[in-house]
Amino acid sequence: MIVAAAPETTRDGFEALRARLRAQLAGQREQQFGRVNPTWIEYAEDYFWDESQQEFRIEDLRRFGFQPGQAKVLDLAAGCGQFLLRALHHGYDCLGLEPEAWKVDFVNQKMRLREMPPEYEGRMITGVGEHLPFVDDSFDCVTSYQTLEHVQDPRRVIAEMVRVTRPGGGIHLRCPDYRSTFEAHYQLPWLPLMPRPLARAYLRLLGRPAEGLDGIRYVTRPRILGWLRELEHADVRLVIFDDNRIRFENNLRRRGVPCLPGSYTLWRVLNYVYCLFRRESSVNIFIRVMAKKR
Secondary structure (H helix, E strand, O other): OOOOOOHHHHHHHHHHHHHHHHHHHHHHHHHHHOOOOHHHHHHHHHHHHOHHHHHHHHHHHHHOOOOOOOOEEEEEOOOOOHHHHHHHHOOOEEEEEEOOHHHHHHHHHHHHHOOOOHHHOOOEEEOOHHHOOOOOOOEEEEEEEOOHHHOOOHHHHHHHHHHHEEEEEEEEEEEEEOOOOEEOOOOEEOOOOOOHHHHHHHHHHOOOOOHHHHOOOOOOHHHHHHHHHHHHHHOEEEEEEEHHHHHHHHHHHHHOOOOOOOHHHHHHHHHHHHOOOOOOEEEEEEEEEEEEOO
16 A cells, blocks of 8 residues: 655655755856856756746647647656656646756656656656657657757757657747857857857956857757758758747737738847847747658
8 A cells, every 4th residue: 555655755855956956056056167157057947847847838739730638749858857847747748858967856756745646757867869769759748948959969869759740740949049149058149150269269268168059059040940951852841930930920910910011121230239249149930840752
């Protein structure tokens, strides 16, 4: 017979698990990127702990036509499982893939403490995006959020995402665009596509470690679109949507403002100027996998 844990024991377990999360985040951040801003640690701890902050990603799934109880979803580099747990809560058949073992263990401990349904067990899997451990056409939707810049081979990861997505399904891809003038991991002003030797000298001058730079790939929207076009020429038909543009135009419609020709381009230019040296630009695209050659 299973005896439920006393409330005090459960509360102590949550406090210990959250303290472990805080220590891991702070330790990794300092080792890779240098001094840690306490405000950032507070934000990161809350973000990785609180699944309710993932509600916007659930709305994205619905907006792209993936409904609870119907869609099978893979979250690539699932981190501390906050999106995975939120998607399961909403009724999605969701799996999370994560390369860091401590994060997989963290999610499993959190599930046990919260006494989640037994079928949630095994939903967090250890693995890397370059070699997805799934057969072709396994998922209706694959999501990748702030991940592609950290993988070893971004082109291979994108090819794997396409491979495991069913025809008619889709991929939602969000990541930094390194043509911007800010590096969010170091929280520093940055030159667009700053050459690595110059970047290392810049970091040394500021007394910051270069270890974090070794784990960053300079992904950009044109490069990602180029890799997708290569895949399309090879064996798949893709339709690519600029989700930033979709959001911009939907926002205008909600406000009753006409979407004039060139307005989105003007907004992008103004936004780029506004973000100069203080905020990163981003890639936010949705790829519909229409058909695959056999």
